[in-house]
Amino acid sequence: MSNSPEIGSRTRTRAIMERYGIRTKKSFGQNFLTDLNVLKNIVDAAAISKNDNVIEIGPGIGALTEQLAQAAGEVVALEIDQDLIPVLGEVLAPYDNVKVINQDVLQANLPELIKREFTDPTRPIKVVANLPYYITSPILMNLLASPVQWATICVMMQKEVAQRLTAKPGTKQYGSLTLAIEYQMQAKIAFEVSRRVFVPSPNVDSAIVVLSPREQALAVKPFDKNKLFGFIRGCFAHRRKSLWNNLQSVIGKDPAVKEKMQAILAELAISPQIRPEKLTLVQFISLANRLHQQDLL
Structure with missing residues (x-):
């Protein structure tokens, strides 16, 4: 392993951005997380082990990817920004259990990707991601519409959206998104994340939401x-x-x-x-x- 500071430290993040001339792109909702404690807590919240296959959505410059690589069996990171692919290739070079693919998750055939990219596709599949705020709901709906049986989906999102996902009937946050999640999963907020730990800092705070399969089947099934x-x-x-x-x-x-x-x-x-x-x-x-x-x- 490299003796360099971990990618998620603020000093290493700035060094990587300067070295490769990286400027965050609003079109991709890029905000790089620069707090190692938060990154490690995300891995803990997802309960990642060496027996797990992990799909990461939007690795950015690899801060969370690095922490996942240290904890998981294998990591496949899907990055839509082609400019970041060579950067990720270099900064994640010390980890032989990581594959970085230039892929829009909304266009991916997830079952085929899992079969193709993981050495043992039968191991539990977990999704971990720092989701772009502007596309959080479509990505979640796409994951839930997939035939893949997710062991866990652990994602960072805007705090307001996290509250909608975990809302109870009768509250102002409760709505169609809440029910779409509840249909398949149990949702809980693991912890909140300050806007101050990102580069650049977004205008809102975030939260980590953990989705796990329902323990009990619904009492009634829908006709469609x-x-x-x-x-x-x-x-x-x-x-x-x-x-x-x-x-x-x-x-x-x-x-x-x-x-x-x-x-x-x-x-x-x-x-x-x-x-x-x-x-x-x-x-x-x-x-x-x-x-x-x-x-x-």
């Missing part, structure tokens, strides 16, 4: 997952309006339709005047299923 979440998004389209008003926007205002909707809500003991954020995921699934059975959805 994609249609369910399209329905849920429609129900949250106007947060200040009642569920009834949102349903009319989604389903329609025909008198016969409204009569059926009223009967379904009464059957499920759901008040038409309730706000959408008061409903649990199981209630949304039950409501969508009954609307579908009545040919309304």
Whole structure:
């Protein structure tokens, strides 16, 4: 291993940026983390071991990648910025268990990538990433839509988004994103991260969220997952309006339709005047299923 300071130290980060003439790109949402304690805590939160395969999204200049390489069996880092590929090749040269690929994760065939890039693709697959703020939700939805059985997804994101992912019914942060995550995973905030430990410093604080597979199956299954979440998004389209008003926007205002909707809500003991954020995921699934059975959805 090199005797140089670890990549995630502020002095080494600045030295690397100066040596390679690196300027962070707003178009890629680049902010380099420069606190070794935070980096090591991320690895701990993801519970990385030598038995794990790790996919890192957006390694930047390799600060988190280095910590992952020290803890994991193998690391495959997907970096969209082609200019950083040679930099990563050099700074991560001491680690023979790291592969860096110039790849947009949203365009990647993840099952094929895992089979191709890992020596033993049967080992637990964990995702660890410092996600760009502007594309956090699409990346998470892409990971959850994949057939890959993730052992853990441990990601840094804007604190406000982290609060939405882990929100409880009845809170202002609770919404369609919360429910999309809850459908497959259990979410918890491991710890918060100050904006002051980044170069450049972003305008908001961050948080580390750990997603793990649900321990218990949902009590009710939806008739169609994609249609369910399209329905849920429609129900949250106007947060200040009642569920009834949102349903009319989604389903329609025909008198016969409204009569059926009223009967379904009464059957499920759901008040038409309730706000959408008061409903649990199981209630949304039950409501969508009954609307579908009545040919309304």
